[in-house]
Amino acid sequence: MHKDLENSIIKECQQGDRMAQETLVRQFEKPVFNAAYRMLGNVDDAADVTQTAFLKVFENIGSFDARFRVYSWIYRIALNEAIDQIKRRRPTEPFGDSRSRSTDVPYENVARRELCDEVQATLMELKEDYRAVIVLRYFTECSYREIGEILHLPEKTVKSRLFSARQQLRTQLQQHGILSS
Amino acid sequence: MSNERVQELISATADRELDPEERVELDQLLQDSPEARQFQSDLAEIDTLLRELPVLEPPRSLRTQITDRLESVPQSSSRSILTWLWQPNFGAVLRYGAAATFGLLLGVAVYEGQLLDTTTTDITDLVGTMTSDSLRPPTDIIDSYSIRSRGFESLARIAHRDDILLLHVQINAEDSVELVVNFAPAGLRLDAISQSRDALESIEYVGDTLRVQASGHNRFSVLLRRDDDATLTDEAKIEFNFSVDGRFLQRQALHTTW
Numbered sequence: 001m002h003k004d005l006e007n008s009i010i011k012e013c014q015q016g017d018r019m020a021q022e023t024l025v026r027q028f029e030k031p032v033f034n035a036a037y038r039m040l041g042n043v044d045d046a047a048d049v050t051q052t053a054f055l056k057v058f059e060n061i062g063s064f065d066a067r068f069r070v071y072s073w074i075y076r077i078a079l080n081e082a083i084d085q086i087k088r089r090r091p092t093e094p095f096g097d098s099r100s101r102s103t104d105v106p107y108e109n110v111a112r113r114e115l116c117d118e119v120q121a122t123l124m125e126l127k128e129d130y131r132a133v134i135v136l137r138y139f140t141e142c143s144y145r146e147i148g149e150i151l152h153l154p155e156k157t158v159k160s161r162l163f164s165a166r167q168q169l170r171t172q173l174q175q176h177g178i179l180s181s
Numbered sequence: 182m183s184n185e186r187v188q189e190l191i192s193a194t195a196d197r198e199l200d201p202e203e204r205v206e207l208d209q210l211l212q213d214s215p216e217a218r219q220f221q222s223d224l225a226e227i228d229t230l231l232r233e234l235p236v237l238e239p240p241r242s243l244r245t246q247i248t249d250r251l252e253s254v255p256q257s258s259s260r261s262i263l264t265w266l267w268q269p270n271f272g273a274v275l276r277y278g279a280a281a282t283f284g285l286l287l288g289v290a291v292y293e294g295q296l297l298d299t300t301t302t303d304i305t306d307l308v309g310t311m312t313s314d315s316l317r318p319p320t321d322i323i324d325s326y327s328i329r330s331r332g333f334e335s336l337a338r339i340a341h342r343d344d345i346l347l348l349h350v351q352i353n354a355e356d357s358v359e360l361v362v363n364f365a366p367a368g369l370r371l372d373a374i375s376q377s378r379d380a381l382e383s384i385e386y387v388g389d390t391l392r393v394q395a396s397g398h399n400r401f402s403v404l405l406r407r408d409d410d411a412t413l414t415d416e417a418k419i420e421f422n423f424s425v426d427g428r429f430l431q432r433q434a435l436h437t438t439w
Contacts, residue, residue, distance in 0.1 A: 005353055005355065005397050005398050008397055008398035009353070009398050012398070018248075018251065019336065019349075019351050019400065020398075021248070021251055022244075022248055022336075023334075023336075023351070023353065023398075025244055025247050025248060026244065026327075026329075026334075029239055029243065029244055029247070030236070030238070030239055033237065033239040033243065034236055034237055037237055038234075043237070043240070046237075047239065047240050047243050050239065050243060050247075051243065051246055051247050051250070054247045055247070055250055055251070058251055115230075116233070116234050116235065119230050119231065119234060120234065134231070137196065138231045138232060138234075139234075143196075143198070144196065144198050159189070159192070159193055159198065160189065162192055162196065163188065163189045163192035163193075166192050166195075166224055166227060167188070169227055170220075170223050170224070170227060173227065173230070178230070179223060179226060179227070
């Protein structure tokens with residue numbers, strides 16, 4: 001979404017305009033839901049987090065800083081909500097058993113579906129900090145600068161954290177036999 | 182140079198976040214290190230695995246659940262001023278009547294505009310003000326559309342109360358888009374138009390046709406009446422034609438009932 005268009009919609013959201021709010025929901029519902037799903041590995045939890053995140057967005061939209069892009073702000077709220085959700089469930093109700101939970105996801109064939117489930121399950125084994133940078137990089141297509149804005153990290157830290165996340169992911173994928181050692 | 186530094190450079194390459202100097206440095210290191218090449222190959226494979234994960238459609242009920250719950254979210258009390266643009270050929274009584282009806286209809290508000298005697302069809306000259314709350318669509322919506330394509334989206338809702346129809350249109354467009362709506366085939370005539378201030382590039386009502394040129398985020402509302410001369414069935418169709426630089430973009434229709 002173009003920045004001017006975005007600012008104009010935010011301004012109307014701040015004035016309580018329902019159509020503008022719906023526009024914002026329509027624009028970001030899908031990427032936020034997908035980011036939440038990749039963080040949590042479960043469709044129902046991702047839907048809950050998406051819903052809560054949008055409500056927080058509109059509760060706090062009056063304090064939105066127009067110097068930033070709105071998606072950075074929305075993703076930050078959604079990721080924080082996802083991480084809170086993970087912490088609330090820990091340690092008795094582990095997330096990430098996505099091997100048996102992806103029935104709603106469209107796949108061309110069983111083998112591909114199994115592979116995708118394995119990859120998602122491996123993602124769930126990463127530390128939340130690492131998973132967050134992977135999710136932002138791959139599922140929201142954010143740059144280092146944008147990831148830094150969202151996670152309140154310097155770009156240098158984003159770079160090294162992505163590197164560490166990939167290293168860990170590589171090791172885990174090798175252990176699961178998805179990637180050759 | 183440490184192995185970790187090489188791998189960090191490879192990781193940054195995968196993100197296309199390497200500066201030219203680092204690129205040259207990495208190319209040299211890759212030539213000299215089979216391990217680094219293996220790491221690069223693994224990262225490329227991981228990249229593919231992650232990018233091939235499917236994009237999920239959110240549950241259908243999610244958007245409704247969010248928007249329903251928005252009703253309970255505290256709203257700011259600030260209001261924006263909206264500009265009223267009046268169709269010029271109606272008499273004062275009708276205009277005041279429409280304003281009063283619209284005010285009652287929407288539980289509003291203030292019309293601070295003045296009646297104008299102009300016969301011009303450039304309705305952008307005709308200005309009044311209303312509060313933004315007044316232009317929210319009422320709840321008894323008859324029909325709506327929502328269209329979206331690259332760099333463009335539009336939503337519209339039509340609602341009726343008694344003998345007046347209220348059409349509420351929103352256009353979000355990165356490039357300038359033209360919307361043409363002809364109300365005559367639906368047996369309707371335009372009573373009044375309102376738009377957000379400084380929003381639309383141009384708006385004209387010529388003959389029975391409304392032409393709107395818009396880019397950015399725009400909203401406008403139209404009051405419509407049943408044309409006295411028209412033979413109406415219980416249903417009527419209003420067509421919306423969108424184009425960019427004369428090229429057809431989208432067509433949508435709303436159906437009304439009386």
